[in-house]
Amino acid sequence: MTLHAYWDKLFNSELQFEQYIDYVECDDESWRPAVHQRISEASCIVLHLSPKGDEFPRLSVPKTPISIRSMDAFSDQFDEYYNTPLTHPSSGSGLLYEVAFLDRLKRMRRTLLICENTELDHIQEVIRAAHGAGMDVFDLKGSELHPHAPRLTALDNQLVALSEAHGIVVYSQEELRGLRKSRLTKRWKSRFTTKLRSSLLKVLLSATDTDSVGHSTRRHAIPLGKSPEPRRLPPDDELKVIQFTNVEDLLVIPYGKFVEVQLGDVYRALSADARSRGCPYCHAALDDIFFFSRELASTGTATTEIRGKCQRCGRQSLVENGTLVDV
Numbered sequence: 001m002t003l004h005a006y007w008d009k010l011f012n013s014e015l016q017f018e019q020y021i022d023y024v025e026c027d028d029e030s031w032r033p034a035v036h037q038r039i040s041e042a043s044c045i046v047l048h049l050s051p052k053g054d055e056f057p058r059l060s061v062p063k064t065p066i067s068i069r070s071m072d073a074f075s076d077q078f079d080e081y082y083n084t085p086l087t088h089p090s091s092g093s094g095l096l097y098e099v100a101f102l103d104r105l106k107r108m109r110r111t112l113l114i115c116e117n118t119e120l121d122h123i124q125e126v127i128r129a130a131h132g133a134g135m136d137v138f139d140l141k142g143s144e145l146h147p148h149a150p151r152l153t154a155l156d157n158q159l160v161a162l163s164e165a166h167g168i169v170v171y172s173q174e175e176l177r178g179l180r181k182s183r184l185t186k187r188w189k190s191r192f193t194t195k196l197r198s199s200l201l202k203v204l205l206s207a208t209d210t211d212s213v214g215h216s217t218r219r220h221a222i223p224l225g226k227s228p229e230p231r232r233l234p235p236d237d238e239l240k241v242i243q244f245t246n247v248e249d250l251l252v253i254p255y256g257k258f259v260e261v262q263l264g265d266v267y268r269a270l271s272a273d274a275r276s277r278g279c280p281y282c283h284a285a286l287d288d289i290f291f292f293s294r295e296l297a298s299t300g301t302a303t304t305e306i307r308g309k310c311q312r313c314g315r316q317s318l319v320e321n322g323t324l325v326d327v
C-alpha cells in the first residue's frame with residue numbers, strides 16, 4: 001500500500017499504478033518461493049542495490065596482528081581474530097538473498113544492476129573482498145600476521161555473483177531530482193534512462209541463455225521446501241537430502257552429496273561449552289548453522305562425522321570430540 005500511495009503522489013492520476021506495476025503481495029513464509037518463480041520466468045531482472053540505512057557500512061579490516069613467535073600466542077590470538085565481529089551486511093538481507101537466488105537459477109547474465117554513482121566504488125570493493133570468501137588472508141610482516149581483508153558475512157559474500165551480471169547502470173542524485181520534478185512526463189530524459197533502455201534492449205535481444213556451443217544454460221526452477229528424498233540441488237546439482245530446512249531459507253548450500261542432520265542430534269553430540277560457543281569462525285548460534293553428513297548419504301547408518309555450514313559467515317566446521325572445530 002505504501003508503494004501504491006507513493007506512486008499516486010508522484011504521478012497524480014496521469015499514470016495508473018495497476019497498469020504499470022504487477023505488484024506481488026507476500027508474507028514472510030511465501031516471498032522466497034514467489035521470488036524464485038518470478039526470477040525463473042523473467043526475461044530480464046533489474047536489481048537496485050542500495051544501502052539499508054543512509055549509506056553503505058564501511059568495510060573494516062581487523063587491526064590486531066597475530067604473532068607467530070610461539071604456538072600458544074598464535075593460537076590465542078587466532079581465537080581473538082575469530083572474535084572480531086563480521087562487517088555489517090551492505091544491504092537488506094532480503095535483497096542479498098535474492099542475489100543468491102539469481103545465481104542459483106543461473107540468471108545473472110540476464111540481470112542488470114542499478115545503483116547510485118557514488119556507491120559504485122563500495123559495491124566493487126565488496127565484490128573484490130567477497131572473491132576471497134571462505135579464506136582468512138594475512139600479510140606476513142616480520143613475525144606477525146596482519147589481517148588483509150574484511151570479515152564479510154555470508155550475505156555480502158553473495159555479491160561476488162554480481163561480477164557475472166550483464167551490466168551496471170548508475171544514476172546520480174541530480175538525475176533523481178530531475179525525475180521528481182518532471183513527474184515522469186514523456187519529456188524527461190537523462191543519461192541514466194537512455195543507458196537503462198539500451199541495456200534492457202541488449203538483455204532482451206541477447207541469447208545469454210545459451211553457452212558457446214548453443215546449449216541452454218537456463219535453469220527454470222529448482223526444488224524448494226523440505227524433502228526426505230534426495231534431490232539435485234545447487235550449487236553443483238548433486239543429490240542432497242534437505243529434510244528439516246526449506247531449501248530457499250538456506251543462504252549457503254554445501255557442495256557434494258549429503259544428508260541434513262537434525263539440530264537435536266548435533267546438540268547431543270556437543271559439550272555445553274561447544275553449544276554456547278557456536279560457529280568456530282564467527283560464534284553464530286547453532287541454529288544459524290546447517291548441519292549435514294556425507295557418510296550417512298553413502299551408508300544410510302548413523303555416523304560420527306557431522307559437518308556444519310554457517311549461514312552467517314559461510315564457513316564450514318566439523319563436530320569432533322564434542323566440539324565444533326574449524327576445517
Ligand SMILES: [Zn+2]
Nearest residue numbers: 279282310313
Ligand atoms: Zn560462522
